[in-house]
Amino acid sequence: MRRPRTFGLAALGAAAALALAACGGSSGGGGSSGTGSSSNASYNAGITSVVNPSTHKGGTLTFDWRAAPDSFDPGNTYYAADWDFARFYSMALMTYKNCPGACGKTLVPALATGPGVVSDKGLTWTYHIKPGIKFEDGTTVTSKDVKYAVERTFDRGVLPNGPSYFQVLLGGNAAKYPGPYKDRSKNLMGLTAIGTPNATTVVFHLAKPFSDFNYLVTIPQTAPVPPNKDTGAKYQLHPISTGPYKFQSYQLNKQAVLVPNTQWKQSTDPTVSQLASKIVVNMNMNPNDVDNRLIAGDAQVDFAGTGVQAAARAKILANPSLKANSDDPITGFGWFFYIDSKVAPFTNVDCRRAIEYAANHTTLQNAYGGPIAGGAIGSTVMPPTVTGYQKFDLYEATTKPNGDPAKAKQELKACGHPSGFSTGIAYRSDRPTETQGAQALQQALSQVGIKTTLHGYPSSTYYTNFAGVPKYMSSHNIGIAFGGWGADWPDGYGFLDELVNGNTIVPAGNTNIGQLNDPVVNNLFAKAAGLNNAAQRNAIWGQIDRQVMKDAVIVPIVYAKALIYRPSSLSNVYFQQAYQLNNYAVEGLKS
Amino acid sequence: MRPRRAPARTVVTFIIRRLIGTVFLLIVVSMITFAIFFLIPKLAGQNAYQLASEYVGRNPTRSAILQVEAKLGLNDPIYLQYGRFLKGIVVGVHYRSGPSVTYCPPPCFGYSFRTGLPVWPQMVSDIPVTLSLAIGASILWLVGGVSIGVLSALRRGTLFDRFSMGVALAGVSLPIFFTGLIALELFSYKWPIFPNVQFVPFTQNPLLWARNLVLPWIVLAFLYAALYARLTRAGMLETMSEDYIRTARAKGLRERKVIFKHGLRAALTPIVTIFGMDLGLLLGGAIITEVTFSLHGLGLFTVEAVQNQDLPEILGVTMLAAFFIVIANLVVDILYAVVDPRVRH
Numbered sequence: 001m002r003r004p005r006t007f008g009l010a011a012l013g014a015a016a017a018l019a020l021a022a023c024g025g026s027s028g029g030g031g032s033s034g035t036g037s038s039s040n041a042s043y044n045a046g047i048t049s050v051v052n053p054s055t056h057k058g059g060t061l062t063f064d065w066r067a068a069p070d071s072f073d074p075g076n077t078y079y080a081a082d083w084d085f086a087r088f089y090s091m092a093l094m095t096y097k098n099c100p101g102a103c104g105k106t107l108v109p110a111l112a113t114g115p116g117v118v119s120d121k122g123l124t125w126t127y128h129i130k131p132g133i134k135f136e137d138g139t140t141v142t143s144k145d146v147k148y149a150v151e152r153t154f155d156r157g158v159l160p161n162g163p164s165y166f167q168v169l170l171g172g173n174a175a176k177y178p179g180p181y182k183d184r185s186k187n188l189m190g191l192t193a194i195g196t197p198n199a200t201t202v203v204f205h206l207a208k209p210f211s212d213f214n215y216l217v218t219i220p221q222t223a224p225v226p227p228n229k230d231t232g233a234k235y236q237l238h239p240i241s242t243g244p245y246k247f248q249s250y251q252l253n254k255q256a257v258l259v260p261n262t263q264w265k266q267s268t269d270p271t272v273s274q275l276a277s278k279i280v281v282n283m284n285m286n287p288n289d290v291d292n293r294l295i296a297g298d299a300q301v302d303f304a305g306t307g308v309q310a311a312a313r314a315k316i317l318a319n320p321s322l323k324a325n326s327d328d329p330i331t332g333f334g335w336f337f338y339i340d341s342k343v344a345p346f347t348n349v350d351c352r353r354a355i356e357y358a359a360n361h362t363t364l365q366n367a368y369g370g371p372i373a374g375g376a377i378g379s380t381v382m383p384p385t386v387t388g389y390q391k392f393d394l395y396e397a398t399t400k401p402n403g404d405p406a407k408a409k410q411e412l413k414a415c416g417h418p419s420g421f422s423t424g425i426a427y428r429s430d431r432p433t434e435t436q437g438a439q440a441l442q443q444a445l446s447q448v449g450i451k452t453t454l455h456g457y458p459s460s461t462y463y464t465n466f467a468g469v470p471k472y473m474s475s476h477n478i479g480i481a482f483g484g485w486g487a488d489w490p491d492g493y494g495f496l497d498e499l500v501n502g503n504t505i506v507p508a509g510n511t512n513i514g515q516l517n518d519p520v521v522n523n524l525f526a527k528a529a530g531l532n533n534a535a536q537r538n539a540i541w542g543q544i545d546r547q548v549m550k551d552a553v554i555v556p557i558v559y560a561k562a563l564i565y566r567p568s569s570l571s572n573v574y575f576q577q578a579y580q581l582n583n584y585a586v587e588g589l590k591s
Numbered sequence: 592m593r594p595r596r597a598p599a600r601t602v603v604t605f606i607i608r609r610l611i612g613t614v615f616l617l618i619v620v621s622m623i624t625f626a627i628f629f630l631i632p633k634l635a636g637q638n639a640y641q642l643a644s645e646y647v648g649r650n651p652t653r654s655a656i657l658q659v660e661a662k663l664g665l666n667d668p669i670y671l672q673y674g675r676f677l678k679g680i681v682v683g684v685h686y687r688s689g690p691s692v693t694y695c696p697p698p699c700f701g702y703s704f705r706t707g708l709p710v711w712p713q714m715v716s717d718i719p720v721t722l723s724l725a726i727g728a729s730i731l732w733l734v735g736g737v738s739i740g741v742l743s744a745l746r747r748g749t750l751f752d753r754f755s756m757g758v759a760l761a762g763v764s765l766p767i768f769f770t771g772l773i774a775l776e777l778f779s780y781k782w783p784i785f786p787n788v789q790f791v792p793f794t795q796n797p798l799l800w801a802r803n804l805v806l807p808w809i810v811l812a813f814l815y816a817a818l819y820a821r822l823t824r825a826g827m828l829e830t831m832s833e834d835y836i837r838t839a840r841a842k843g844l845r846e847r848k849v850i851f852k853h854g855l856r857a858a859l860t861p862i863v864t865i866f867g868m869d870l871g872l873l874l875g876g877a878i879i880t881e882v883t884f885s886l887h888g889l890g891l892f893t894v895e896a897v898q899n900q901d902l903p904e905i906l907g908v909t910m911l912a913a914f915f916i917v918i919a920n921l922v923v924d925i926l927y928a929v930v931d932p933r934v935r936h
Binding site: 156161180181282288298465511 | 637640641644645646647648649650651652654655656658659661662687688689690691693702705706707708713716772775776779780783786787789882883884885887891895900
């Protein structure tokens with residue numbers, strides 16, 4: 001899942017904001033209704049428990065967002081925060097259990113009555129829809145509405161933003177199906193890979209086995225859309241709700257107001273709540289203003305959920321009562337840099353391992369914001385919050401965080417470059433963390449004789465034109481590229497596949513920048529795809545992670561963390577690992 | 592001997608001539624903007640497929656990128672794309688937005704590459720915010736800046752003069768993202784005199800509209816008023832030392848009349864020119880003020896468009912900003928033409 005962008009101009013105000021942090025330092029944080037600790041609120045309480053549990057109804061729950069959605073259309077969004085928020089107004093087939101900690105990664109049914117029933121050697125997945133689920137206009141949801149919801153995502157000219165899993169995984173005519181806007185035949189139900197034998201049954205026919213399919217149908221793309229209410233690109237302005245809230249108004253990229261959906265029943269959907277009497281989402285807000293409004297109690301939730309800015313961070317950490325209302329979880333997002341195994345001299349694994357040992361993890365961690373805002377030093381590709389994670393540290397990242405130049409030199413000797421070599425480092429120059437990270441890495445590598453040149457590129461074209469283009473990397477002798485990843489769903493496949501599966505290497509937009517095409521890794525992925533036993537499958541993710549680290553195509557920097565502030569007026573607050581954010585759909589106001 | 596033309600007819604001819612020039616200028620601006628965003632990347636080696644891939648979700652399939660490329664018409668020759676853009680502004684355009692074909696009426700600046708929705712209605716909905724901000728702030732800075740400038744000039748060398756010019760220097764030096772944040776921190780959070788600053792339309796609640804804009808007005812006006820105060824002071828000092836001022840005083844005119852009718856009027860001429868330019872620029876979007884105070888005007892719209900690399904939005908807002916600047920200049924020129932007949936020729 002993607003993280004929304006932040007204002008570039010905000011960086012210009014950073015110095016002013018930091019100065020202001022001192023103004024508010026220990027004064028009690030603005031001294032308004034939003035401050036002060038509650039009975040069970042304490043620092044990091046929201047990581048392992050529900051803070052301010054309450055069934056109180058009423059009030060306006062205000063979300064402030066420094067960005068805006070890629071779309072509120074459930075079929076056209078790829079932002080993590082959007083997927084989390086979408087459960088207020090849409091019901092996907094499956095979702096995650098409401099609970100903090102690892103429990104929050106447990107799959108539970110939402111629109112479906114239970115997990116998919118697998119048949120035909122893993123090629124067919126059948127779901128039954130709960131009876132009595134209604135759209136906001138009172139019409140009953142049928143299996144055709146689910147099929148249509150998936151079908152419309154095939155027209156990428158109209159709905160370009162969402163993920164492409166269904167186009168890739170489904171069988172039948174999926175490879176050539178243009179979507180219902182172009183194929184108006186068969187009563188708009190022309191995709192043969194999805195069957196609807198009756199009004200409550202949806203059958204997905206896959207082109208190849210895919211054991212993570214239950215995770216896939218948690219994506220809002222499976223939330224039903226009534227064909228006669230579909231307005232294409234305009235559907236984002238008023239998606240027809242099946243969740244506890246419906247859109248009252250939406251001014252594009254400015255403000256959305258949601259009110260309770262009277263057709264929704266808690267009894268049919270226990271995974272979400274209808275507590276507030278109104279939800280307001282303010283968009284494209286100044287990030288520092290978002291933090292101030294949270295602390296002042298003018299807003300309750302930072303929609304982006306990626307943590308407060310430097311100014312508010314200083315203010316919160318210096319004030320015990322504010323600190324008690326904050327959490328600093330490992331988010332599930334990972335920052336790392338790739339080593340391209342096809343760019344000389346990194347074709348030799350020992351040269352790649354030299355980089356693993358030479359990297360100074362402390363300076364890299366500081367470049368990413370330090371242990372609180374940046375994250376914990378990483379030693380594996382998968383962060384600890386991903387299902388299948390196994391703890392190991394092949395290159396002493398956590399035991400010798402300042403690097404091990406002696407071992408790096410040994411590896412250099414083994415790869416035939418005892419006095420070092422030259423290579424390039426690619427990074428996103430509009431991201432201060434990566435810019436500082438690249439400089440820190442350059443400094444560390446120079447200690448062992450590896451000379452590097454820095455190549456900064458804009459974020460918007462980083463993958464499409466530069467680091468994600470293998471030919472470009474080779475022709476410019478760039479062997480190292482910074483990157484980051486957040487899984488679309490919280491298991492090893494969701495995190496690892498696009499990063500290290502040999503099948504995912506593409507000429508442009510490549511995310512397997514290490515160009516790892518290790519048969520061991522590829523075979524493990526293939527094996528896992530056919531395994532419907534979760535425990536066996538999860539064990540494989542750990543094996544893949546270990547093998548990738550042996551191959552040394554990725555150097556983990558940090559398991560990302562974010563300091564998240566939760567106003568004391570907010571109820572039922574906790575960090576849910578599945579969304580890598582707080583669980584929005586159960587939140588309300590304490591009083 | 593040529594017959595003398597009627598002054599009113601001359602002014603009308605002048606306005607028509609300038610309006611024709613304005614249209615021509617806007618076409619040139621559109622061509623340059625279009626070339627910057629569509630032609631230059633192509634010359635730098637970026638192909639339509641790469642461009643299209645920026646507007647699809649993460650890890651898209653090849654067919655998804657090709658669909659987007661076709662939908663946005665990125666594979667067409669540049670002249671065709673530009674022609675389509677111009678045609679949209681003049682006669683509107685039909686485009687596929689899902690189950691039906693949508694008509695985008697003129698002036699249609701195309702549809703957003705990100706949201707798939709027409710650009711013009713989005714910009715129109717932002718204009719009231721920018722207009723409210725610019726008009727309010729401009730009144731403040733014009734009245735404040737000119738008054739302080741005049742008083743400083745008349746009390747040259749006094750404590751007031753030194754203090755006000757010192758404040759003016761601070762106003763010019765301090766960036767809005769600094770003064771704005773300070774103002775918010777102090778008057779919105781620490782002492783919540785203006786709490787929860789959010790734009791409220793004038794038509795909805797005039798009082799709340801004004802209350803929520805006071806801080807942005809003051810912050811924006813502080814920057815400009817400082818500049819105007821210094822300019823007015825310099826202009827007044829120069830004018831008040833002219834011979835005709837001495838003559839006016841020698842003739843026994845009252846000092847107030849000397850200052851306001853003969854001194855200030857002459858000193859204001861360059862101020863009017865700059866005011867027209869500044870107001871025109873601000874109507875195109877007070878970017879930093881809008882970002883600082885999270886006001887959804889054309890400035891914030893511009894920032895979003897640039898961050899999203901949304902070319903139709905960037906084109907649209909550039910054209911609109913250019914239009915405001917050109918029109919503001921036109922108004923200033925017309926005012927000049929009215930007061931000074933030499934300009935008409």
